[in-house]
Amino acid sequence: MPAHHPVLTRRVVAMVLALPLASAALAGDEDWADTWVLAGPCANCHGLTGNSPGAIPSLDGLSEDELVARMTAFREGTADATVMTRLMKGYDDEQIAALAGWFVMMSETNWFEVGVAQ
Numbered sequence: 001m002p003a004h005h006p007v008l009t010r011r012v013v014a015m016v017l018a019l020p021l022a023s024a025a026l027a028g029d030e031d032w033a034d035t036w037v038l039a040g041p042c043a044n045c046h047g048l049t050g051n052s053p054g055a056i057p058s059l060d061g062l063s064e065d066e067l068v069a070r071m072t073a074f075r076e077g078t079a080d081a082t083v084m085t086r087l088m089k090g091y092d093d094e095q096i097a098a099l100a101g102w103f104v105m106m107s108e109t110n111w112f113e114v115g116v117a118q
């Protein structure tokens, strides 16, 4: 077995470079990997970086406060919505705050600069 696999090595290097960046952006949140998992389903509709395809509203461009307010309103049922009112019922305040921080970080990161996107 070769000791060195160039493609795998490059992937691992890209991941190792990206991860501290993600964790640093979520200041004080040691559980960034949990947030990654939490934010996974959101990406299906809102895109990985919050830039939604089609008619679904984008999350990029919204501040952390705005994201928290929108998500909380969905959860409380005070915002007019289709899917989000049902979806947000499953999230507590801490998770909503983590998700808001996550999508601000994802939309503000220059993925070209960090070498993850080309």
Ligand code: HEC
Pocket (backbone or CB within 6 Å): 038, 039, 041, 042, 043, 044, 045, 046, 056, 057, 058, 059, 067, 070, 071, 080, 081, 082, 083, 084, 085, 087, 099
């Ligand atoms: C099945 C598709 C779908 C999924 C999954 C989904 N969303 Fe949404 N999201 C929508 C739609 C559609 C809207 C517009 C409001 C509505 O009709 O529910 C929306 C609206 C929003 C808004 C308000 C945006 C604005 O401009 O006001 C936020 C914030 C949001 N979603 C966050 C999330 C987060 C965080 C997750 C993951 C936990 C998530 N969404 C998962 C479809 C989705």
